[in-house]
Amino acid sequence: MNKITTKNIPVSQMPNGDTLSIKVIDIKGDNQGPSCYIQASMHGAEHQGNALIYHILDYAESHDIQGSLRIIPQANPLAINTKTGNYTQGRFNPNTGHNWNRLYSNYTDNHPSLRTFAKNNINASDESIKNSYKKLLLELLEKEKELKSSYGKNQNKHHNLILQSLAANFDIVLDLHTAGKAARYLYAAEYLSSRCEELNFVHNIIIKNIFNGAMDEAAFMPWVNLKTEFKKLDKDYEIPFESYTLELGSEEMISLEEGKKDSHKVLEYLYKKGIIRESGFQEPLKKQYKCQTEDFKSYYAPNGGLYEYYAKPGEFIKKGESLAISLQLSNYGSKRQVIEEVKAKKDCIIINHCTSSSVIEGSEIYQVMENYYT
Ligand SMILES: [Zn+2]
Numbered sequence: 595m596n597k598i599t600t601k602n603i604p605v606s607q608m609p610n611g612d613t614l615s616i617k618v619i620d621i622k623g624d625n626q627g628p629s630c631y632i633q634a635s636m637h638g639a640e641h642q643g644n645a646l647i648y649h650i651l652d653y654a655e656s657h658d659i660q661g662s663l664r665i666i667p668q669a670n671p672l673a674i675n676t677k678t679g680n681y682t683q684g685r686f687n688p689n690t691g692h693n694w695n696r697l698y699s700n701y702t703d704n705h706p707s708l709r710t711f712a713k714n715n716i717n718a719s720d721e722s723i724k725n726s727y728k729k730l731l732l733e734l735l736e737k738e739k740e741l742k743s744s745y746g747k748n749q750n751k752h753h754n755l756i757l758q759s760l761a762a763n764f765d766i767v768l769d770l771h772t773a774g775k776a777a778r779y780l781y782a783a784e785y786l787s788s789r790c791e792e793l794n795f796v797h798n799i800i801i802k803n804i805f806n807g808a809m810d811e812a813a814f815m816p817w818v819n820l821k822t823e824f825k826k827l828d829k830d831y832e833i834p835f836e837s838y839t840l841e842l843g844s845e846e847m848i849s850l851e852e853g854k855k856d857s858h859k860v861l862e863y864l865y866k867k868g869i870i871r872e873s874g875f876q877e878p879l880k881k882q883y884k885c886q887t888e889d890f891k892s893y894y895a896p897n898g899g900l901y902e903y904y905a906k907p908g909e910f911i912k913k914g915e916s917l918a919i920s921l922q923l924s925n926y927g928s929k930r931q932v933i934e935e936v937k938a939k940k941d942c943i944i945i946n947h948c949t950s951s952s953v954i955e956g957s958e959i960y961q962v963m964e965n966y967y968t
Pocket of ligand 1: 637640695771772
């Protein structure tokens with residue numbers, strides 16, 4: 595049977611002396627196999643990942659797995675606990691203002707150790723490269739931690755480096771998020787643009803193989819950089835590693851029923867990767883739509899006001915159709931319009947809209963997929 599262990603990793607001490615910590619759940623099967631790291635709630639208002647994880651844990655309690663799973667249900671205790679009234683602030687560190695998912699380290703970029711590693715492993719087997727490279731990554735992360743803490747540990751960097759270290763030894767990294775009022779969608783790197791279909795998301799944003807600060811990028815960049823070093827030596831190396839950001843609908847709410855469907859996507863994916871033995875979780879394969887990052891467009895509020903959002907997440911909208919209207923009663927009695935309409939500039943699929951009707955001019959009100967393809 596699976597061996598399930600838990601531990602708490604301290605992250606940061608609060609002014610009153612309490613220490614915030616991250617709970618880590620490790621599940622190991624009797625047999626060797628691939629390994630998958632899953633974390634949720636790095637943005638504190640994004641809870642649905644916990645509903646997915648609940649069902650994965652439920653499965654792992656009664657079914658043998660092969661290889662291992664590491665699960666971090668609440669990756670960011672400070673973000674989860676930062677409440678204002680009923681709302682979880684969650685997205686930005688209230689202390690520093692930084693976006694919690696833009697602070698990971700790109701610690702292998704132009705690192706001389708990668709060049710040496712590539713030279714020394716040019717004729718090694720893929721399995722041997724994978725295993726010894728993961729050891730190198732853990733060493734480099736330890737050095738990065740030392741380097742970044744010589745004048746004290748930066749709150750954000752330290753936290754993110756802990757998560758990177760916890761994930762560094764794994765074959766797959768899944769970072770569970772949600773958006774405002776959103777459809778379910780997936781971020782996948784260019785090199786995973788075909789492989790990502792195994793997760794069976796309807797909406798897929800294909801991001802460049804570059805670093806922009808997020809966990810999925812921080813996890814795949816060391817492998818992209820290794821591929822680049824091998825390429826310089828004329829070796830064509832297929833990256834064995836996969837990482838994705840899964841966007842599981844809207845923030846601030848959970849649904850265990852929806853979480854069960856979400857967990858089925860992940861369980862079927864884990865079956866295809868050889869971590870679980872049973873298949874058959876998947877809902878029938880859906881038509882999948884993809885777009886490139888530059889076609890994942892944001893609409894910004896043309897004026898301040900109270901917005902009613904007509905276009906709903908998942909809807910296909912034609913150019914010229916109404917997305918939203920804004921109500922601005924301060925314009926009453928003047929020449930300016932009380933009601934303004936925001937129309938679609940191009941055909942698109944609605945992915946996300948702002949959670950509040952009260953909007954400042956220039957705020958992001960919609961995210962949409964344009965120039966999508968199947
Ligand atoms: Zn997020």
